Amino acid sequence: MFKSLLATSLICLALTGASAQTQVEQWGIFEVALTGPTNGNPFLDTSFFVRFWQSNDARQVTGFYDGDGIYRARFMPERQGAWNYSTVSSAPELNGKTGTFMVTNPPPQDHGPVRVANTYHFAYADGTPYKELGTTCYVWAYQREEVQAQTLQTLATAPFNKVRMCVFPTHNDTNEPPLFPFEGKPATNWDFARFNPKFFQHFEQRILALQKLGIEADVILFHPYDAGHWGFDRMPPYVDDRYARYLVARLSAYRNVWWSLANEWDFVKAKQESDFVRIGELVAYEDPYHHLLSIHNGMKLFNYALPWITHASIQNGQAVENPASAEMYRDVYGKPVVYDEVKYEGNLSRRWGNLSAEELVYRFWNGTVAGTYVGHGETYASTNKTSTNSVVAWTRGGVLRGQSPARLAFLKQVLDDAPPEGIEPLDKWQNPEYGGQPGKYYLIYLGKSQPSSWTFLLPSPPMGDGVALEDGMTFKAEVLDTWNMTISPVPGEFVLKRKDAYFFTDRDGRAINLPAKPYLAIRIKRVKYY
C-alpha cells in the first residue's frame, strides 16, 4: 500500500508553522503553512493566497485558516520540475513569502486526478484508464473510529474505486457527531462565521485514507437528509458560498477528490436549482485543478449540459433495466454518464432499498455495455440490534454483507481487460446488448434470457463509425458467466463473412454453445489486436 510522504509533511508543517518542503511528487501536495494573526475572526478577516508558477504555467491557490494561528495553502503540482511560489495576504506576516521546490516523478501508484477521457469515459491524468466502479458510504466519516477503520478494511478488498461521501451528517444515519463543520452548538447556535478546523482535519484524513487505497472520494457538499435537524440544509446563501470556498481551499489539492454539489438536490427544500448553479459555478471557478464536478438528482434531473458539469451523476434505477435506456443520456449530454444510484442491494421495505444482488449486478452489466457507469450501494437492515450499525449498514460503512460485490469485482476484471478507450454501444437502437470498440472488441450481455446457443454475429456500424468490419477478419470468443464469475474460452476462431446490410457472421455459420442460464455475456476479441 502506498504510504504517502504527505501525511508526515503535513504534520511537520503544522508544528513548525513554516514551509520546509523542498520537493514533492507530481500530483502530491505542496503545502505552504505560515503562522498568522489569531485576533478577530481569522476565517473572515485575513486574506491569504499563494501564486505558484513555472515557465508557462501559473496557478493561484486560495489559502485557509486551520486554527491555532496556522494558515495553509495547498498546491497539487500537475507538472514536474522546479516551481516557485509567492504569497499575498492582508496580514504582513503572511505576505510576500517566496520559495522554490522541485516536483519529482510520481510513485507508481500515483496516476494523478481522474479526468474525462474519450467523451464518455474517464482516465487518470497520466493517461491510465479509470474504469469507474463506485459505491456509497455517505456518512462513514461520522461513525465511531473503529467503524471507520473497519470501513477502510472492507474497501481495501472490495472492487470499488470511488466512494460517495457527505461532508454534512445525515439525520437518520448519524448519532450526534463529536465534530461538526462549524463552531457552536447544535442546532440553533451555530457560528456560521467560524469553521471547525478539527472537523476538516479529520475529513481530510478520510480522503487521504481512500487515496491510499486507490479510491476516489466523491465529496457531497449538500444533501436533504438534515431535514432541519442541524440546519446545514438551510444555511443562508452567503454561508453556503463561504463553506464551498473553504472546502475547495482545503480539499482541492487532494488528487482523488471529486465534487458532488448535492445528493438528491431537488429534495433540498430550501434551495432552488439556481442556488446549485451558483455554487457549482463557484466551485468550478475556485478549484485550480478542475476536479470532476457534478450533482446528483432525486426525481428531477439537473441540467448536466451546463459547461462546468464534467459528467452526469444520475439517479435512475429504471434506466439501467436495459442497455438501450442506459445509453439515452449519453446521447443527450455528450459526457460520461454515471448512474450513481440505481437502487440498492438490500432488504428494506422502501422500494429503493430491496434489490436482489442478481438484479443489481444485472443493472451494472446493462450500464456497462451501454457505455455508462453504474454505482453500488447496500441497504441490509441489521438483524443484530447491538451491532455498531443498527440499520442501513453500508451508508455508514462497516462491513459489506451483500452478494453483489464479488460479482462486481468480476466485472471490474472485465473492465480492466477491456479497451482502454472505453466500451461504446455499438448498435444502440437495434441491438443495445452489444458494447465494445468496433472491429476490435465486443462485449455482448445476454441479461435475463437463458439461451443454449448464440449465433456468432457482429454488427456492422451503419454509420461507418470505428474500424470497418471486412470479410476474413478473425476473432476469438469467450463465454462469461457474470453471476458465477467464470470465463470459458470458445475453441477455435471465427472468420467474418458479411450477412446483410447490418451484420457480419462467421463464414461457417458457427454458433456458440451456452449453458442456458441467465446473466451470460459473450466476449469477442479480434485476433490481430489481442
Next chain:
Amino acid sequence: MFKSLLATSLICLALTGASAQTQVEQWGIFEVALTGPTNGNPFLDTSFFVRFWQSNDARQVTGFYDGDGIYRARFMPERQGAWNYSTVSSAPELNGKTGTFMVTNPPPQDHGPVRVANTYHFAYADGTPYKELGTTCYVWAYQREEVQAQTLQTLATAPFNKVRMCVFPTHNDTNEPPLFPFEGKPATNWDFARFNPKFFQHFEQRILALQKLGIEADVILFHPYDAGHWGFDRMPPYVDDRYARYLVARLSAYRNVWWSLANEWDFVKAKQESDFVRIGELVAYEDPYHHLLSIHNGMKLFNYALPWITHASIQNGQAVENPASAEMYRDVYGKPVVYDEVKYEGNLSRRWGNLSAEELVYRFWNGTVAGTYVGHGETYASTNKTSTNSVVAWTRGGVLRGQSPARLAFLKQVLDDAPPEGIEPLDKWQNPEYGGQPGKYYLIYLGKSQPSSWTFLLPSPPMGDGVALEDGMTFKAEVLDTWNMTISPVPGEFVLKRKDAYFFTDRDGRAINLPAKPYLAIRIKRVKYY
C-alpha cells in the same frame, strides 16, 4: 369543412396589386400587396417591411417579392379589434402606405396556432388542447396533382393532425419536379439569388389545404436526401439564411405552420451543428409569431435545451419500446417530447421500415402513457409497378394501406377524451405503465402482457405531486382493447383504501377481469370529475 375566405382574398390582392381587405378573422391572414420595382433583382434589391399595431401590441412583418411586380407582406393577427399598418421600403412606391382593418371573431374551426402548454403538452392559442398525432408525407407536395389530391382525400379521413413535409425534394422519392424553389436549371445552374414564386405559391396552397383539414404542417427546411443531386443540401450559408428568411416571410402568417429545421440533421454532410444553430436562431428571430420550432435527428440528438427550441422532435425507435424509456427525454428537456420517427409500419428490408402495425401502435401507446407524443409513417413497397407510387408510398402521399391508422384513430379518441392538461407519467421509474392526472384520470397500458385480471391499484405519488389520493375516493374503470378498438365499462365503482406507502387499492380488493390478450389498457376516471 372549413372554407377559408383567405384563398379568395389572396387571389384578389394578387390581381389588384393593392390591399382591399378591411377585415380578417383572428389568426387568419391580412395581406398587404403592392406593385413595386421589377428592374434589377427584386429579391435582393428592394427592402419591404410592414409594421402592424394596435394599442399595446406591435409587430414588424418582413415582406417578400412574389414575382410579376407584386410585393406582399402577410400578417396573422393574434388579437381582435382594430389594427393599423404602415409600410417601410427602399422603393418609394412601396413606402409609407398606411391603412386600418378589423380583426373579427375566428370561425369555430380556427383555434389559432399550436403552442406549448403545461410544459410537456400542446394547445391551440385559444386554449383548446391539441393532442399531437402526426404522420410523415415528406414529399407529397412534389407529386403529380392527382396524387396530391388523393393525399388530401386520405388525410381528410385519417386521424393525423400534423404532417411533416419537406420544402426541398428528396432524390429517391421524387421524379424531376416541374417546379423548384430557385430559378435556374438543375443541378449546377441554379440562380440562388432568385426564388421561384410559383414554387412557393404552390407550396403555400398545400399548407392551406392542410389547414382546411385541421392539420398542422411541420415544414422541414433542410434534409440530407438530396445527396448532391440538386445541391440544396450544400448551398452556401448566406443562401441558406436567405432561403430561411424568404420562407419565414412567406409562410409564418399561416397559423398551422411549424418549423422543422431539418430531417436527420446530422446526416446533412455539408452542415455542422453550428449551422443549424445559426439558422434556428434566425428563424426564431424572424418569425413574428414564434411558431413551434424544432429539428429532427438522425443518430445524434440535437441540443433541444436551447431556448429557441420549443419541443424535442426526436427519432428514436427504441425509446418507445417501453414507457419508462419514452419518459426519459422529458426529464432532460422540460419540453414536449415528440417521437417523430419510431420506425415505420411497412415491409421494406431496411430495418427502419418494417414494423408490424401492432408494433407501431404499441409504440404509440407506450409514448402516450409516458406523457410524450409519437409519429406515424408508412413504408409499404408497392406491388404494382405501374401505380403512381412505386415505392415507399406514404412518403409521397397517396393512399394508406397499413393497419395502424384505424388504431391510431381509436387512440385519438382516447386522447381527445383525456384530461385537457395532458397525460403525465405517474410513477415513472417504478410503474411506467401508469399515465394520467393524479386523483382524476388514469390510463394504464398493459402492452404485450396478456393478463386475465388486473388488481385495482393506483399509485400514490411519493413526491406529493397532483391531487392526493385519500381513502374513500370513488373511481369507475373501463377496459380498452387498443388493437380491436373496443371500450368495455367495468360494472360498479372502486372505492380507495391505502395499501402501503406507494399504492391505494380498492377497499374490497377488487380486480378487473381481462380477456388475456395483448395490447389492453385500463382507463380509470374519478367519479367526481367525470
